[in-house]
Amino acid sequence: MRAPRLRVSILGTFCTLLLIPATARTQAPPKPWPIRAVIVTTFEIGNDTGDIPGEFQFWVEREHLTEVLDFPGGPGGSSGPGGSSGPHPIRTNPGHTLLGIVSGTTLVNATASMMALGLDPRFDLTHAYILINGIGGVDPQIASIGSAAWANFVVNDVAREIDPREAPADWPYGLFPSGAQRPDPPSLPATTWTRSNLYTLNPKLTAWAFAQTKDLDLGDDPRVADLRAGFTNYPAARRPPFVLIGATFASDYYWHGRIMTRYARDWVRLYTQGKGVFATSEMEDAGFMNALERLHAMHRVDIDRVMVLRTGSNYTEQRPGHTAVESVTAPFIGMHIALESAYLCGSTVLHNILVHWDTTYAHIPGD
Numbered sequence: 001m002r003a004p005r006l007r008v009s010i011l012g013t014f015c016t017l018l019l020i021p022a023t024a025r026t027q028a029p030p031k032p033w034p035i036r037a038v039i040v041t042t043f044e045i046g047n048d049t050g051d052i053p054g055e056f057q058f059w060v061e062r063e064h065l066t067e068v069l070d071f072p073g074g075p076g077g078s079s080g081p082g083g084s085s086g087p088h089p090i091r092t093n094p095g096h097t098l099l100g101i102v103s104g105t106t107l108v109n110a111t112a113s114m115m116a117l118g119l120d121p122r123f124d125l126t127h128a129y130i131l132i133n134g135i136g137g138v139d140p141q142i143a144s145i146g147s148a149a150w151a152n153f154v155v156n157d158v159a160r161e162i163d164p165r166e167a168p169a170d171w172p173y174g175l176f177p178s179g180a181q182r183p184d185p186p187s188l189p190a191t192t193w194t195r196s197n198l199y200t201l202n203p204k205l206t207a208w209a210f211a212q213t214k215d216l217d218l219g220d221d222p223r224v225a226d227l228r229a230g231f232t233n234y235p236a237a238r239r240p241p242f243v244l245i246g247a248t249f250a251s252d253y254y255w256h257g258r259i260m261t262r263y264a265r266d267w268v269r270l271y272t273q274g275k276g277v278f279a280t281s282e283m284e285d286a287g288f289m290n291a292l293e294r295l296h297a298m299h300r301v302d303i304d305r306v307m308v309l310r311t312g313s314n315y316t317e318q319r320p321g322h323t324a325v326e327s328v329t330a331p332f333i334g335m336h337i338a339l340e341s342a343y344l345c346g347s348t349v350l351h352n353i354l355v356h357w358d359t360t361y362a363h364i365p366g367d
Helices: 015-019 057-062 107-118 203-213 222-229 258-271 285-297 324-328 335-355
Strands: 037-041 067-069 090-092 098-102 129-138 148-150 153-155 198-200 243-245 247-250 278-282 306-315
Touching: 037 335, 057 335, 098 107, 107 285, 129 285, 129 335, 148 203, 148 335, 153 258, 153 285, 198 285, 203 243, 203 306, 203 335, 247 258, 247 285, 258 278, 278 306, 285 306, 306 335
Parallel strands: 037 098, 037 129, 129 306, 148 243, 153 247, 247 278
Antiparallel strands: 067 090, 090 098, 129 278, 148 306, 153 198
């Protein structure tokens, strides 16, 4: 998540669920529900319906996620403004085939929430398609606010860092890979951190999802159009919202500016060995992917059925003639259009999968 600017402990048992009164909440099933799709979001601003939307609300309202389940590891109540204080209730449709969760923001909450969901005995996720769906920063060199990027790579930010004021004069920034001697080395050292900095999505499924959505009209917003016009240095930033494929870069830092955007571009290129191009920034996806890799090894999920879709709510650097501080503290006028793009593109793909469940159950689209 890149907007708003917000920064779980997992209990060792799920048995506490039995102590929670049923009331309006759905009781635990006698056997696991065979889930077909999971929508993963990171924050909700207030209520799940009827007010200012966060990443979850459109899914709840438009996909009729009317039944509520407590999320193990927390009180099961509302996670409060921004959704970052703990597990948010899980929601499901009446047919119990579709799940939606709010993980909480930042890498630690993303990892813990995904592991909790994947180990939950109430759900059979072995054939579930998992859509990580949220907003983020967008590189103005690559795309514009409201654009939707299907991720082919998720890159993490495990790094060494020194204050740039103490760095050699020829260093562009003070971050560099563990084991390396400087930023942006010609190759990566063989360190244990290298693997945790790169997650590759199923390329065939990613390409298929892109093909289903590339011609969608993502709409526009006059205020966003005015902001776009100021990016005279980047033609892509001035385009109306569109769909693309690009790498997403996860970091617990809410970073911003031309120098840090250069760092993200270099970092993605380095860790993908030139195969990936930095498109979006966020604060959760490497955590999700790390948990999903472990769950895949435990035969709880199928990592090849995972998709990551991030839509631009803001640019990762300032317009010409403006400062990084001014830009990073400005209101997020692109948030609503980014949320609409996230739902439109994500739901288009999931609906296609669910309508053809007789084949997509066993065969992943694009294969």
